[in-house]
Amino acid sequence: MKDGWIDWAAGRIAEEVNAGRVKAEEVVRAFLSRIREVDPRLRAFVTVLEAEALEQARAVDARISAGKPGGRLAGVPVAIKDNMLVRGVETTCSSKILRGYKAPYDATVVTRLRLEGAVIIGKTNLDEFAMGSSTENSAFFKTKNPWDLERVPGGSSGGSAAAVAARMAPLALGSDTGGSIRQPAAFCGVVGVKPTYGLVSRYGLVAFASSLDQIGPFAANVADAALALSVIEGHDAADSTSAPVEGRRYALEDSLGLAGLRIGLPKEYFTQGLEREVEASTRAAVKVFESLGASVREVSLPHTRYAVSTYYILAPSEASANLARFDGMRYGYSRREASSLEQAYASSRGEGFGPEVKRRIMLGTYALSSGYYDAYYGKAQRVRTLIKRDFDEVFESVDLLLTPTAPTTAFRFGEKSADPLQMYLSDIFTIPCNIAGCAGLSMPSGLDSRGLPIGIQLLARPFEESRMLQAARAFEAARPFPALPA
């Protein structure tokens, strides 16, 4: 049944394609037609790779016809956030400064997806250079939340989250520096994983804040997210910050109870600013985990309140250094008529970057400038130690942490864009995990009274993705999330 394919799990598509019961090309055609149908309204994609995707699909089909394995993601369309390189394809970071830039090579994650038979179907919209929480900072257009077109999909990986929620792709990749996978996953009602810092290679990811950035998958269910993660994770010699661990296979069991699992509820995440319905849904999730055999108790991460300030010193500082490479000389937007080299840099950058990117470069440059370094960047790095220590200590007595992913459900366009500080606070529950480097995921726990998805977040010790995903799978099996939006 042709229309069914867009509703299939990624794992099932790969199985059917490998078994020769379905052609990868037919699957890809179905998703391309879904994109043509709904993306004009949602605008999740910056680039759709129609011809290339069909060509890749035919190559997968040829491999299988020749009796070779199609791969663990055979014929599975994957959408890639437009800050990761796909060879020969425009990579814009949703910024005017990179418009027209064609990637000369594939990011390691893209190479690994291709090796397992995945089909790159397009590049998705983001807040410019991944700086934002609503995708409103894209220099091109706003992506809409599939559940309510008047609301944001979250950000910065809003295009990837919306693409999966609207079944334009069964899988997508995003990047998460302070919540940019988990918060849009929560707003769009899908699963989003922020792996342990260093688990997934960042070779070919346009760097934002190098001590925090991590690539991870979006999927409509936990098993698909685990499958995608197992394909992209593991050491890569091309990324010197990549952890020396091999890629793993996640064998998730549907029926497994969670007896013996200790879950902590950090009390600092249940304070003011948390919407009542989001809190209620998280508390209801606690009951589900308890009914599965887990023991749940309150814990404390005392330095949580300092995380946002710490983050908004560290991330802009690192960004101001990373974004120095965009100078209009080797690629991208360029003002050539300037009188001097320095003037050419300054006008290319002044005109090429959007307001939020410039704000963060200014903030970061200030925090790193002579006379202020110790007071800001140095101080933030020390506070980072305290925040990380909170996690180390609490993970001595519990295995996982359970929190709301964001204080609210999806907000309206323009609701927070006038006040940068308000926007920054929407990441209050996701930021600490990046600062500490641990693993995190967001998954849907229900809908609020407006019909908007609510997300819960699970956090785990570094490299304990397996435990986190198994708990998420058990929760999902006990409390299936009813539907994706029409």
Next chain:
Amino acid sequence: MPIDEKAVRHIARLARMELRAEELEAYRNQLDKILESMEELRALDTDRVSATSHVLGLTDVLRPDQARLFENREALLEGAPEREGPYYKVRKVIE
């Protein structure tokens, strides 16, 4: 300490970003507010706390210093706004 216009100009110069007058004023205001909210970090005693720059604790990741051929060289150069043969062309730096 509030940031004045001179300081904002200095920061923009360090960042090699040309900003319009209204941008300078807007950023002055916003940086003021953002930095003020960060004052809360001062309340924490961190005198005896060491800095964390990398959470995994990886140090000195080394590999053999071997040149490798990048097979898609032309694609790298193609992106240049201005080039001459295999070179990027920039404004004159030395008079």
